[in-house]
Amino acid sequence: MRTLGSRLTTVRCATALTASGWQNNCVVEFDASGRIQSVRQDTASAVDLCLDGVVIAGIPNLHSHAHQKAIAGLTEHRVSGQDDFWGWRELMYRTNAMLDPQQLQVIARYLYIDMLQKGYTSVAEFHYLHHQPDGTPYFDRSEMSARLLGAASEAGIAITLLPVLYCRGGFRDEPVQHAQRRFSNSPDDYLKLLEGCHSLCAQDPDRSLGFAAHSLRAVSPKDICAVIEDAGELLDNAPVHIHVAEQMREVNDCLAVNRARPVAWLYDQCEVTDRWCLIHATHVDPDEQVLLAKSGVTVGLCPTTEANLGDGIFPASELMASEGCFGIGSDSQVCTSPAEELRLLEYSQRLSLQRRTVLVPDGAGSNGRALATAAITGGNRAQGEHVCGLQPGARGDLVEIASDHTEFSGRTPDQILDTWIFSGPDNPVQNVVVGGKHVVHDGVHPLMERASASYRQMVETFNLA
Ligand SMILES: [Zn+2]
Structure with a gap:
């Protein structure tokens, strides 16, 4: 039996969404590093794996x-007074205060x-839990990062590690709070962490490294620019991520201190290019919208988390x-299904605009296909992958939707994507290939049972009180 570690050479897809649209009987060929070498129509050659459903990147x-x-799910009890993002954050900090490296790896693997x-076939891990609970760095500063990378390798998901810079407690350079000690680094210490993470990611085609500033509350634009510059080759053309304008309180604090809204202020202070991914950007005015589109950034939307936290x-x-x-991203992990994220994204627009099929361009047809294609393109760009989809040069990431599901009967491939996203039968994801490795077999990951047993054992002994 093939192990999770071995890469396939060829996969035949009965129906696949390629760069030139839906095609039947495609053979996708991978190189030794798991990149797609060719996509060709071929019914005759022997292949390593046949996928009979509908295949997308x-x-x-x-x-x-x-x-x-x-x-996730533990913060749904009503507390007195107004419950909001900031109350949720206090509960999250309490959990943060306790996790050790082994526990983090158990959670991440599951x-x-x-x-x-x-x-999902890749994850950008916006990682800020760097230090021991009292704020002392681990002997190896990249200990917690290594645990996340280890979990990703065990699972077989491609990962972009984004070690997060966190320097201060607010826009006025306030010191970090007690609960934020595990996150904080000076720019110099951060560069040491980045070096460690760089060596952990080098030589592994399923790992990459980027930069993240937690937010404009937590890092000044001056420090963001200086660290990116000082990192030099460690961040050569790497993606840059930041949380921005998620909550109105952040917008109002930024206006009070800097006389500018957060997105406008960020563009004023930093050179924001298409390397950047702005997470949430929920509260933008029309002028800021123009900046987002013109600069070519990716906006990182996390619809279920934004709904859960009452962001807007x-x-x-x-x-x-x-x-x-x-x-799209799973952010706080209240949902781990890309189909559900895309559904809520579209539905939130419909509810606020009182229209239907909002996020599909005129003439593009299927809403499901448009949403999935946008998320594949934007998500890859945000991880520094500029070639994506089922075409040569892209990482060999394939997802098969089981087209023999009763609810897909008699439906075209576009209608199957629409049904997957908008009418959600039980998870129809059948087989998943990441970087040429076959990681989900007939709906099940071979390590799920073991990973969930250790996760269960860990959380049952984990006291959140
Ligand atoms: Zn986040």
Whole structure:
């Protein structure tokens, strides 16, 4: 039997969404590093794997905090007074305070396997839990990063590690709070961490490295620019991520201190290019919308988390109208299904605009295909992958939707994608290939049972009180 570690050479897809549309009987050929070498129509050659369903490129998850899986669903009890993002954050900090490296790896391994089973094939891990609970760095500063990378390798998901810079407690350079000690680094210490992470990612084609600033609250634009410059080759053309304008309180604080809204202020202070991924950007005005589209950034939308935390609704229809770019992320892990994220993204626009099929361009037809294609393009770009989809040069990430599901009977491939996203039968993801490795077999990851047993054991002994 093939192990998770071995890469396939060829896969035949009965029906696949290629760069030139739906094609039948495609053979996808991978090189030794798991990149797609060719996609050709071929009914005769022997192949390593046959996929009889509907195959699309894997969907990237461009924003994840693995450790937050431990509190997903635990913050739904009503507290007195107004419950909001900031109350949720206090509960999240309490969990953060306790996790050790081994526990983080157990959580991440289970989570990443679950993501694969739902159709995500890569994850951008926005990682800020760097130090020991009292804020002392681990002997190896990249200990926690190594645990996340290890979990990704065990699961077989491609990962872009984004070690997060966190320097201060607010826009006025306040010191970090007690609960934020595990996150904080000076720019110099951060560069040491980045060096460690760089060596952990080098030589592995399924790992890559990027830069993240937690937010404009937590890092000044001056420090963001200086660190990117000082990192030099460590961040050569690497993606740059930042949380921005998620909550109105952040917008108001930024206006009070800097007399500018966060997105406008970021563009004023930093050179924001298409390397950048702005996470949430929920509260943008029309002028800021123009900046997003013109600069070519990816907007990282996390619809279920944004709904869960009461953030607000990002004006995605306006971004699409100005040919801007977005991808999706699981963020706080209240949902690990790309189909559900895309459904809520479209539905939030419908509810606010009182229209239907909002995020599909005129003449493009299938809403499901448009949403999946946008998320594949934006999610890859946000991870530094500029060639994506089923075409030569892209990483060999494939997701098969089981077309023999009863609810897909008599439907075209476009209608199957529409049904998957908008009418959600039980998870129809059948087989998943990442970088040429066959990681989900007939709906199940071979390590899921073991990973969920250790996850269960860990959380049952984990005291959140
Ligand atoms: Zn986040």
